[in-house]
Amino acid sequence: MxxxxxxxxxxxxxxxxxxxxxxxxxxxxxxxYTTAAxxxxxxxxxxxxxxxxxxxxxxxxxxEVLEWSRRDQQAFATALMxxxxxxxALTAAAAWSREQTGRND
Numbered sequence: 001m002x003x004x005x006x007x008x009x010x011x012x013x014x015x016x017x018x019x020x021x022x023x024x025x026x027x028x029x030x031x032x033y034t035t036a037a038x039x040x041x042x043x044x045x046x047x048x049x050x051x052x053x054x055x056x057x058x059x060x061x062x063x064e065v066l067e068w069s070r071r072d073q074q075a076f077a078t079a080l081m082x083x084x085x086x087x088x089a090l091t092a093a094a095a096w097s098r099e100q101t102g103r104n105d
Contacts, residue, residue: 025033037047068076086094098104 033048034044037044040047042050
């Protein structure tokens with residue numbers, strides 16, 4: 001006689017988690033936002049979310065991308081192609097590391 005098998009449970013569908021965000025704003029700003037939302041054919045919530053999301057993405061993107069001037073790019077390339085000689089402390093640290101690890105590379 002075989003033991004009874006447990007029924008296979010289907011995974012529960014996952015719903016996106018919804019968080020609440022509250023802000024106190026002056027009545028004049030709420031009126032402005034409501035008017036802008038109406039003019040753009042959105043609810044106030046959709047308008048606020050789309051506007052804040054666009055601004056947040058722009059700020060994050062601006063801080064993730066490193067923008068260098070032409071002079072900065074040239075200085076970086078020059079430093080890569082012609083690195084300065086290591087200082088004595090770095091040379092000593094590398095020698096100590098080789099001694100400790102037994103590596104000679």
